[in-house]
Amino acid sequence: MSSIDRARSGPQDHMSRRWSARMRDRAATAGFLVLLVAFIGLVLVPGYRLANQLSADTAALKLASEQRGQPVAIAKSLLAVRDRLGSRAFVGQAVKDLGDAVQGFEQSLAQLKPSAAGNSAELREIEGLWADYRKVLDPVAGFEGLPYRESDAVGTQLSSRGRQLQKDTRQAINASREATDHLNSALSAVGTGLEQQVVTASATLRKLMITGVAFACLLLTLLAYFQWLKARHERLAVEARNQTRDILGTVRDGLFLIDADFRIGKTHSAALSALFRRDDFSGMTLEELLRDTVSEKTLATTTKYVQLLWGERANEKLIRSINPLAEVEVHFDRGDGSRDLRYLEFDFHRVKGEHGVRHVLVSVNDVTSRVLLARELKESQAKSQAQMDMLLGLLQVDPEHLLAFLDDTSAALAQINSVLRVPARGDGDFRSKIDEIFREMHRIKGDAATLGLASVETRTHAFEDLLQDLRNRPQLSGNDFLPLVVSLDEILGHLQSIRELASRAEDLRANALLNAAPRVPPATRSVDAGTHDIAPPLDALAQRIAADAGKKVRLVTAGLDEVPGDIRKTLRDVAIQLVRNAVVHGIEDAGTRRGLDKNEIGLLQLQFKSSEQKLELVFQDDGCGIVPERLREAAVRRGDLSPDAAEQLDTKASLALIFKPGFSTHDGNGRDAGRGVGLDFVLKAVNAIGGKISIATAPGKYTRFSIVLPVHCAEQGAVA
């Protein structure tokens, strides 16, 4: 648990650092906003108001100073009215001037009212004075019409209205003496008050301006800080981007992210392009990427597997072993029609965010060399195992049989080698070479099978395949034989390793027997060595071939002990081929035999009889017999005979077909199936020691081979 905690503490620290950095940024932004609001609320708005006030006050001050002359002007207008009345002159203009002056003063007062002076005691005093003053001024200023009356007797006289005007004027003049002074001094006081206010407001404004400048400086500093922060983030982002690009460009894994829809992200490592032989992955889904390279089933399993990662239940580490793409075989078109086989390894990792899984990171590796290496290792292990098996197998083989086999086979291979070296002139020469080699190889195969040396049997069978291939070619040349030389060399090498293993096996056996009962020392090797008792190996061969073919057989032998030493090897080789031939071609499988009311175990009988006149080896099986018609058909099919020629053959001639090189009624090419070489070999071997073969057969019942040899045939020598 603790290790898990430790492992988790890293990301948490990292997350808390990121969290505090984000908080710092947020605090700075909030501070900036608070400052801005404060700047607006404490500096800009009051400043604006103050400026407005100042401008109103200034206007009022100007007004007040202008009005200082008004009371005097009113008084002068009154005097002008009085003088005009006295001289009976025209008063209309003077009255109008008075009216204008009164009106002007009235308006100025109204304008002063809303200004800063509006509430001052001085203005209220002016208003009081003015109201009283107006009462006496209004009758004069509101006068209309003519104040005079014309008469011839006394000339121009004041009319009654004129007298009233004169009276009102005099009254007004009396009032003006006091009012003018009072008004003037009150106006002065108003002006002084306004002046005072303007001065104070200006001072306040100045302070505000200084505060504003300070605020602005602070804001500018903050702005500069933000700008720096932004630039720094950008620089870091660019740096990080460059580093990411470098990593993605260099890393050998194919890396990419997929989202919940399995869509491949915009960024991926450069190696991915090389792995999948394409550059553009944008908009692709994982399925589209894999569709042509893996099987439908694997694709479906992969989809489900990745869905597990998006879910919360499955433990990422504990499902890695069931990753369906842990090692996947993919094929790529090379472009020239051929396909390139690679092995890719996919790995999937959850990428978690604050709200669960955000992506799945997919990494892809080309593990072709690793896979091939593992395979090679496995093969070499299998080879070692096979060698060990072979060693154990060799322990089962009678050492004398084995040595005899190795010597015979080496000699036979030398013979084949010399046949290969003899120059050939034409197609016929080549084909007779092939036949000869085939016979030798087939005999080796039979011997190997008899001794249970499967590795040799397999190799000789492969060699026969090569020969069969040559036989089927219409034209042959010397170069066609080169693969044979290579294969022959390989068989020779293999025999050598068997020889070494055999000697080790012999050591093992010797050690194992040290404490065992004393054993008759092995007889000195002689020409007839390895042919002492040929019945057990023959039976083993019959059983093995039968088991391979799904058949059951029993071999009964008689008189084999009496075979003279000089022909034992030949007769053993002949018997091997006859047994093989009988089990493969003659004996029916158990089911067929039951159906035919035969014992399901096929009976093979091998008997050797000797008399004064002759030696006879009889081999008989109770199988299906030989049908001459089938042989003729096979000969026609193989092209050995024309249909017409086949028709001409009687039973005896038809039966003789089975001794033709390469003849077989079987088309298969299993290890034991018809190469058509066995009986060809038998005939040649028997002829070589001066013997004769006869066949007797009853279809469905039996086939019997009788080999008759003259009593003294050994001088003619055995076939090589």
Next chain:
Amino acid sequence: MARNAPFLTPQLKLLIVDDSNVIRRRIERSQQIEQLQVVGVASNGAEAIEVFRQTDPDVVTMDITMPEMDGIECVEQLVAMKPQVLILIVSALADKATAVEAMAKGANGFLNKPFSDRQLNEALAELIGGA
């Protein structure tokens, strides 16, 4: 930490479901994870459901191929009964599709047979610690 863990942490109850006696015994014997205590064994899915009801385990090791009811169906039922249960599939990986299917039914992890004692212990530790 391992020695006194039982006194510090509550033990988790383990149910072993496998039709092989050998595997059952191996898990019982070799599990050295002290937070786990075997409370039951079952040899098939139906039996597992029964034992699960009786013992209410926290952790289950589960084979896939078993008679009566196979592991996949069993996983589905166990998760339905107790969503927070931790299930480790312990099975031979013949077919990855089947294994992935079992995981999709709600299992938490997969341990491939054959396994070593170390692999088993690591898987169990990861299961209860890293779930």
